Amino acid sequence: MIQMTNVTKEYAKNTAIKDISLTVPTGRIIGIVGGNGSGKSTLLKLIAGLAQPTSGSVTVNGEKANRRTGQFAAYSSESGIYYPIFTVREAIRFQASQFPDFNLAKADEIMKLMQLDPHMKIKALSKGNRGRLQIMLTLAREAPYILLDEPLSGLDPMVRDAIVKGMISYVDLSTQTLIMTSHEVTEIETLIDGFIALKDGSLHRMADVEELHEVEGLRIADWMKKTYD
Amino acid sequence: MRQWSALFMKDFKLTRVVFFMGLVMNGLVALLTLTLEGAANDSLLLFVPFAIAAGIHVAYVPGMVLISLKSEGSYMSVWLHNPQAAFKLLLSKMVNGLIMLVVSLAWLYALARLVITPRLSLIEPSWTDAWSVGWFIFPHIIWISAGLSVLVMFLWALHQYLKLRIGRWSWAVIAGILILSGWIYALLTTSKLYGFVTEWGGMTYKFGVILPDTLQTYTGGYVFDFIMIVGLFILTAWLVDNKVEG
Amino acid sequence: MDEFNASKPIYLQLADRIHRQIVSGELKAGEKLPSIRDMGIKYSMNPNTVQRAYSELERGGILEARRGQGTFVSEQRDRLAQQRVKLKQEQIAEFVHVMQEMGYSAAEILAGVEQYLNSAQKGDK
Numbered sequence: 001m002i003q004m005t006n007v008t009k010e011y012a013k014n015t016a017i018k019d020i021s022l023t024v025p026t027g028r029i030i031g032i033v034g035g036n037g038s039g040k041s042t043l044l045k046l047i048a049g050l051a052q053p054t055s056g057s058v059t060v061n062g063e064k065a066n067r068r069t070g071q072f073a074a075y076s077s078e079s080g081i082y083y084p085i086f087t088v089r090e091a092i093r094f095q096a097s098q099f100p101d102f103n104l105a106k107a108d109e110i111m112k113l114m115q116l117d118p119h120m121k122i123k124a125l126s127k128g129n130r131g132r133l134q135i136m137l138t139l140a141r142e143a144p145y146i147l148l149d150e151p152l153s154g155l156d157p158m159v160r161d162a163i164v165k166g167m168i169s170y171v172d173l174s175t176q177t178l179i180m181t182s183h184e185v186t187e188i189e190t191l192i193d194g195f196i197a198l199k200d201g202s203l204h205r206m207a208d209v210e211e212l213h214e215v216e217g218l219r220i221a222d223w224m225k226k227t228y229d
Numbered sequence: 230m231r232q233w234s235a236l237f238m239k240d241f242k243l244t245r246v247v248f249f250m251g252l253v254m255n256g257l258v259a260l261l262t263l264t265l266e267g268a269a270n271d272s273l274l275l276f277v278p279f280a281i282a283a284g285i286h287v288a289y290v291p292g293m294v295l296i297s298l299k300s301e302g303s304y305m306s307v308w309l310h311n312p313q314a315a316f317k318l319l320l321s322k323m324v325n326g327l328i329m330l331v332v333s334l335a336w337l338y339a340l341a342r343l344v345i346t347p348r349l350s351l352i353e354p355s356w357t358d359a360w361s362v363g364w365f366i367f368p369h370i371i372w373i374s375a376g377l378s379v380l381v382m383f384l385w386a387l388h389q390y391l392k393l394r395i396g397r398w399s400w401a402v403i404a405g406i407l408i409l410s411g412w413i414y415a416l417l418t419t420s421k422l423y424g425f426v427t428e429w430g431g432m433t434y435k436f437g438v439i440l441p442d443t444l445q446t447y448t449g450g451y452v453f454d455f456i457m458i459v460g461l462f463i464l465t466a467w468l469v470d471n472k473v474e475g
Numbered sequence: 476m477d478e479f480n481a482s483k484p485i486y487l488q489l490a491d492r493i494h495r496q497i498v499s500g501e502l503k504a505g506e507k508l509p510s511i512r513d514m515g516i517k518y519s520m521n522p523n524t525v526q527r528a529y530s531e532l533e534r535g536g537i538l539e540a541r542r543g544q545g546t547f548v549s550e551q552r553d554r555l556a557q558q559r560v561k562l563k564q565e566q567i568a569e570f571v572h573v574m575q576e577m578g579y580s581a582a583e584i585l586a587g588v589e590q591y592l593n594s595a596q597k598g599d600k
Contacts, residue, residue, distance in 0.1 A: 011394075012392070012395050013396060028523065029521050050309055050475040051474045052471065066471065067469075067470050068314070068470070070310050077307070082307060083239065083242075083243070083304070085243065097232055097235035097236075098235065098313070161519065168515040168516050168519070168520070169512065189479075189485075190479060190519055190524065191520065191521050192521060210484045210485065210524075213482070213485065
């Protein structure tokens with residue numbers, strides 16, 4: 001379980017997260033949504049332990065989130081660049097050497113599904129293939145938490161579809177929880193169980209998608225249009 | 230161990246181009262010496278380019294470590310998102326730099342020998358002395374370079390943290406800290422207490438013709454520096470584990 | 476996603492869709508359904524949502540979960556026949572409700588439907 005208590009994150013020039021308290025239950029797919037600069041990526045980094053709150057606390061399975069709790073969370077950053085000097089195969093081997101929960105067979109399977117050439121140098125990969133690589137390297141880890149920062153952003157519909165299908169195929173919700181940030185809300189509507197909506201760094205709403213459909217008859221995008229002005 | 234050695238190989242790949250460039254530059258120094266020999270008459274000039282090149286090697290490990298850290302900077306989350314403790318991540322870069330330094334320095338010395346030996350008759354009297362100075366300098370270059378690399382890692386980690394908190398002022402603070410700590414260090418090493426603590430295990434060196442004065446070193450001085458370096462390294466690892474963000 | 480609308484929970488829309496496939500005979504009595512994960516992949520849908528849809532249909536007796544084997548269309552044919560009638564009633568009720576709201580009389584609706592079906596039949600030939 002991930003728990004945030006009165007979390008605030010300040011940077012030199014701005015406050016990225018303002019006093020957020022929430023609990024993310026396990027075994028679900030959760031989307032973090034909100035406009036540009038609303039704090040989506042920062043929230044995910046706080047959970048990954050790659051950023052520390054200025055005040056408040058973030059715990060992952062009861063432990064304070066820091067660099068080392070990363071062993072419970074497979075994190076994929078938005079910048080999406082892996083060591084460009086590696087080939088796809090070398091990147092897999094490196095990842096496998098670093099993370100004991102990395103499943104090589106699974107990586108191979110995803111690599112084939114994503115049609116990645118293992119001998120290609122990463123710096124020579126197209127943007128779409130980098131997105132695929134990133135997803136493959138992250139989903140091959142059998143970590144309790146999978147954290148994806150904008151996994152669909154800037155990719156063409158075919159790649160996005162392959163990535164979404166990859167998530168459904170290779171995340172086991174009986175043992176894993178997937179948290180992703182996205183501004184492609186329509187794309188993830190049927191994929192996510194619940195969403196965390198941020199507005200200017202504050203928690204705007206956290207709810208089940210089906211609750212939104214059932215009670216308000218709205219899609220996330222419609223709801224956001226209605227409440228974000 | 231497999232975990233760390235994979236990290237080590239990755240760090241080697243990040244800086245190997247610079248490493249090979251360094252080896253080529255050593256070769257260029259040897260060529261320069263040969264050209265100098267033709268231009269000037271003083272045979273002692275033969276040593277000068279090599280001595281300078283060896284001296285520059287002090288900056289080798291800090292330079293390598295900085296280049297390595299800089300290249301991580303573009304995908305910092307990948308570097309930080311790793312189950313290994315920060316001291317292992319940092320040590321991988323440092324050991325890489327050290328090994329490269331030893332190889333580069335040994336290569337430079339071998340070149341020096343190769344260039345100088347055929348002309349031995351010209352410089353017979355200073356040859357043995359020069360060579361023993363060389364042997365004295367070799368481990369000291371490694372020692373100082375290792376120490377400086379820890380300082381560089383510390384300043385880098387501090388900058389990573391400060392730039393998140395205070396933005397561009399970080400560099401000013403770093404420069405301030407550097408000057409202040411240099412001043413404190415100088416004050417400390419000239420104090421009576423420092424002498425009292427470190428002046429044991431003395432060794433004297435004489436290098437005859439090349440350096441007429443005797444050189445005095447203390448084992449205590451090395452131990453003192455070692456403790457400082459280890460302390461700074463631990464602090465750096467703590468910063469990377471807790472304060473640097475990806 | 477475009478195939479689903481916001482007015483109704485997605486799991487119910489998926490349940491309806493499977494239900495219709497059974498009524499139309501696209502899915503036969505006793506036939507095995509795709510696993511939850513495969514169904515999720517097919518519709519890019521959260522497996523938890525698929526699970527809810529399956530559970531909903533199991534509760535209605537239309538699907539049967541067999542331990543260790545997967546989910547099957549019920550073999551109780553009378554149950555399926557019943558459901559076939561029920562689904563028809565539901566669709567008609569919805570249609571009539573909308574028509575009446577717009578002020579059409581029963582006779583108008585009946586005539587309209589008859590005319591529509593006749594012309595559709597001709598169009599088929």
